[in-house]
Amino acid sequence: GAVVSQHPSWVICKSGTSVKIECRSLDFQATTMFWYRQFPKQSLMLMATSNEGSKATYEQGVEKDKFLINHASLTLSTLTVTSAHPEDSSFYICSARLGGRAGGTKNIQYFGAGTRLSVL
């Protein structure tokens, strides 16, 4: 299957600092990428949909000024957690939509390994 690389895999930062997470599709072009967050023992919660060359679409309740998303190329999307606070500590996961194919295949998502963020 297709490969999505997410970096870093874990990060510890001080409260008030900003953290950038990268998501790359290594062997396919992804016009659409997604960002999720996951709290312990809970399911994935979609934060935003990132479309190449346009502004991200945020889910209700997600602060766009706090979670900055940039999708500058067909293989790279970044999520920046600005002025991070302890309550932002979570597992952040990106995915890339396969796209470009017929039927249900284009809606397959390939996921990164996730980034565990701890804000002190």
Added chain:
Amino acid sequence: DAKTTQPTSMDCAEGRAANLPCNHSTISGNEYVYWYRQIHSQGPQYIIHGLKNNETNEMASLIITEDRKSSTLILPHATLRDTAVYYCIVSDTNAGKSTFGDGTTLTVKP
């Protein structure tokens, strides 16, 4: 997207088939069924998808009922490494995004 209902947890003996059910009674005609799994502390992994016909790949088989209101994911010979949370998702290809429910925690036991 249509809502899905899955059992919270299931156990399976190693080497036996694991059958994971999913109810999607409000599925519409252009929505596909997708299955993913998430092993602890990792990103989810795509398994299989289908529209109305049964599907099989190297990982699993997907059986969709004729009325499309439910489906079953089959892992033919479960191993300990198949222990994970399995998510059943219904999605329209034009919608793009997918909503993850709580999934089924499958525990494969020796």
